[in-house]
Amino acid sequence: MASYKKTFKHTLAAKKELNQVKQKLASTDNSFNNLYALKNDIKALDKLIGGRSLSPIHVQQKILDFISKKDITLNIVSIEDVHIYRDEEFLIYSNQIELEGSYEALIKLLYEIEKNFxxxxxxxxxxxxKKNYRTNKQTLFLKIILQNYEKAK
Structure with missing residues (x-):
């Protein structure tokens, strides 16, 4: 009993503590690997999101060109100036366009823009x-906001 209290008890406690430290060390090594992988993923996503460097005016012209080629029954009511927002990491360009037409034509164009633009x-x-009180008719509108990103320098 005396030898257990003087030697074995401390040896067993040290062995238990050593196992705990080994587990923490293994999880720390795994954390560094995970952190490295996450940093690489973030770099790849940043490159993908902010990889296009078309001028905002050029993108706006491409939007108008895309819409005009898709459906001639739609009317472009308004297109706002490009709104630019600067973040620490990205420049965000927002384009807003307002269209008038039938529900079928508007929904078809929205689908085409989402899938193919x-x-x-x-x-x-x-x-x-909106109701036109002179003609007593309802007119359907679609407002679309599009954004593209560029990596800030």
């Missing part, structure tokens, strides 16, 4: 209607 992404779309 690669220079900018749709971040918001809103359908709304």
């Amino acid at each position: 690669k220079d900018s992404r749709v971040v918001s779309s809103e359908f709304y209607s």
Whole structure:
């Protein structure tokens, strides 16, 4: 009993503590590997998101060209100036366009823009209607906000 209290007890406690330290060390090594992998993933995503460096005016012209080639039954009501927002890491260019037409034509164009227009992404779309009191008709509108990103320098 005396030898257990003087030697074995301390040896067993040291062995237990050594196992705990080894587990923490192994998880720390794994954390560094995970951190390295995450940093590489972030770099790849940054390159993918901010990789295009088209001028904002050029993107706006491409949007108008894309819309005009898709459907001639739609009317472009307004297109806002390009809004530029600077973040610590990115420049964000926002284009806003307002269209008028039938529901089928507007929804078809929205789908085409989301699927096939690669220079900018749709971040918001809103359908709304206005009544023309002179003709007593409802007119359907679609407001689309598109954004593209560029890596800040």
